[in-house]
Amino acid sequence: MSRDRRLIRKLALDVPLGLAIALLALAVAQAQFQTGESGPFPQSWHGPGSPDRPPKFEPHFEPLPIGMYASIAVVAAAVMVRRIRPRAAFVAAVAAVTVIVLVGGYFGPVLLGPIVLTYTMASLYPPRAWAPWTAVALPMFLVGYLDRPYFGLYDIDLYVGVAVGAALFSVPAALGVIVRSRRETARRERDQELRRFAYEERLRIAREVHDVVGHSLSVINMHAGVALHVLHKRPDHVEPSLEAIRQTSKDALEELRGTLAVFRDPEGADRRREPLPGLERLDELVAGVASAGRAAEARTEGEPGPLPAAVDHAAYRIVQEALTNVVRHAGGAGAAVLITYRPAEVVVEITDDGPARPGQAPAEGNGIAGMRERARAVGGTLTAGPRPEGGFAVRAELPRGER
Known part of the structure; x- marks a missing residue:
């Protein structure tokens, strides 16, 4: 049609x-x-006998x-x-x-x-x-x-006529070539832009899946370990761990369903999706880690205020991935989250109290690379590395305004 x-x-x-x-x-x-x-x-027409004055025209x-x-x-x-x-x-x-x-x-x-x-x-x-x-x-x-x-x-008129004809056809031909060249350039730029958007969308979904699955599986693994540890010694402590596993897996499935819905219906997915999680759910992240027996706390400094949705979501995912790394790589270390609100930016800092690793260069995997990409995507910066006094620190400085 x-x-x-x-x-x-x-x-x-x-x-x-x-x-x-x-x-x-x-x-x-x-x-x-x-x-x-x-x-x-x-x-020009001239009548006979009068080369300068045409005769009267009879319609x-x-x-x-x-x-x-x-x-x-x-x-x-x-x-x-x-x-x-x-x-x-x-x-x-x-x-x-x-x-x-x-x-x-x-x-x-x-x-x-x-x-x-x-x-x-x-x-x-x-x-x-x-x-x-x-x-x-x-x-x-x-x-x-x-x-x-x-x-x-x-006859000179022949060559004049051919020259005039060539000129008459050269002008529209040149104009057509220019129009086609501009159209092709615009098409290539549009195709490159579409490819870039598709790549960025795939990268965004990959980060979302990595963060959701990685954090949820780490928390589930931690609670499963606790449940196995107390299964015979304190059977009454098994139920909270199983409940935490059930709730964590349920939340992860809901987030994954919303994230992957864009593949099935790119236009309708955004209308059905719930708002992206932000720092208002920070206590849930910390509670998920603390419920398994890890020491975890969250503090806020400065005057909290509304953040752009992209910045709020990036801050939440950075905290989530940093806590996931603490659970995975810091043994039984505790974690602390500090959110500092400044006039022009919000600072997100996650630290753990693991052992000191002097002179050991941090090995950056997909987690840290993903956090750095999230910070850069909203116009911020992120640093990550071991602390001199022990443990590991992740610090992100994100603007409070739009990029």
């Missing part, structure tokens, strides 16, 4: 153009035919030869389908104009047809696909001199 609409839109623009050229060509051809002008490029109507009517109709039809069959339309228009020159002895506005079609070919095809076709226009300029001595080869 969209193809039909495009076809109708093309015809809606080109049919009036073809009709306008036909009417103008008919009007001028009728006037030239009645005054008796001839030659491929009509000269009358004489029908044009049937060949001219048919040829003008062919030119109009060629212009109407110029964007459907450009090269075939160009050949048909040139042939029709050649017939008009043979029958009437002049060009007139009907030459606008091949000129418009030259522009159309140049704007739609690369030069190698349309330039050879312009050779069929050469006989159109030579046919008017066939009745002259030596076919007009010694």
Whole structure:
């Protein structure tokens, strides 16, 4: 259906153009035919016996030869389908104009047809696909001199006519090439932009999946270890761990379902998704770690205020990934989260009290790289590394305004 609409839109623009050229060509051809002008490029008319003063013109109507009517109709039809069959339309228009020159002895506005079609070919095809076709226009300029001595080869008018014709066709051809070049450049830039958006979307979803799955599985693993440890010693402590596993897995499934919904319905997914989690859920993250027996706390300094959704979500994910790394790599170390609100930025700092690792360079994996990408995406910075007094620290400085 969209193809039909495009076809109708093309015809809606080109049919009036073809009709306008036909009417103008008919009007001028009728006037030239009645005054008796001839030659491929009509000269000014002077009556006999008075080279400087034309005789009185007697208006009358004489029908044009049937060949001219048919040829003008062919030119109009060629212009109407110029964007459907450009090269075939160009050949048909040139042939029709050649017939008009043979029958009437002049060009007139009907030459606008091949000129418009030259522009159309140049704007739609690369030069190698349309330039050879312009050779069929050469006989159109030579046919008017066939009745002259030596076919007009010694007539300066022939070379002037060919030069003028070449100029008439060069301008629309150059304009068409420029239009096509700009269109191709815009298309390439649009394709590159779409590829970049697709890559960024895949990267965003990969980060979301990594953070949700990584954190949830780490918490589930921690609670499962606690449950196994107290299974025979303190059976009454098993139920809270199992409940935490159930709730953590449920929350993770809901977040994954919302994140992956974009693949099934890119347009409708955003309408169905809940708001992205932010720092208002910070206590849940800390409680999830603390419920398994890890020491964990969260503090806030400064005057809390609303944050842009992207910044709020990035801060939440950074805290989530940092706590996941504490659970995975810091043994039984405790964690502390400090959120500092400043006038122009919010500082997120996560530390643990693991053993000191002097001189040991931090090995950055996907987790730290993902946190750094999240901070950079909202115009912030992130640093991560071991602390001199022991443990590991992650510090992100995120702007409180939009990027």
